[in-house]
Amino acid sequence: MTYPLRLVGDKVTVRDFRVEDVDDMQRVFGDDRVTKWLSFDSRDRSETQARIEGAIKSAQLSPRTEFYLAVTECDEGRAIGFVRLVRSGSQGEDIGCAIAADEWGRGYSTDAHVVLLDFAFGSLGLEKVSGWIPADKAKRINSLAEGGSLARLGFTTDRVVRRHEFINGAWRDCNLNSVSAADWSHRRRT
């Protein structure tokens, strides 16, 4: 059963979107500080609404391949961001996350990744999960270095792709990073 999904972490609950999340998610999709690093430009409210409605619709498809989920504070309060994973066979692709800028640095993204990876390697039985990071995003790239938050989750860099995406009028180089089920279960045991 993958809908509706509700995954509880230490700091956040990750759950399927609801139509009531539109205003809260405008803090994410409508803020240039956040979207500057995503693969789309800032959205107005009606575009955010269409995005949420699309996520709700795709969540109910069978088989479900897209897990585009709200990140909420643990008490199931308002949505403060999203985490997303696309399932492709035994692989999880395009794992990505964004948190409202006023909430950065509180460990929400890390915790959202933990619950999503537990779900991906546990309930979905995936063998590998990968995602892209803009190569010019120094803070995020640094978190792949030893001891960094992405490294602690088990992510390592597979390759760097030059001119991977065209955003805000410019080409951007990106890193493809991944974590395997074996690495994840090892990390969860230690």
Ligand SMILES: CC(C)(COP(=O)(O)OP(=O)(O)OC[C@H]1O[C@@H](n2cnc3c(N)ncnc32)[C@H](O)[C@@H]1OP(=O)(O)O)[C@@H](O)C(=O)NCCC(=O)NCCS
């Ligand atoms: C990247 C992002 C999701 C981190 O969310 P967060 O809840 O602040 O993250 P956490 O508190 O769990 O910290 C996780 C890591 O993110 C890093 N981080 C914190 N603020 C950041 C920022 N503004 N930009 C990038 N990384 C940031 C932290 O340094 C930490 O890494 P470290 O432990 O190795 O130092 C958030 O800054 C964001 O939404 N940025 C814009 C969208 C984006 O870049 N998404 C990821 C695309 S690759």
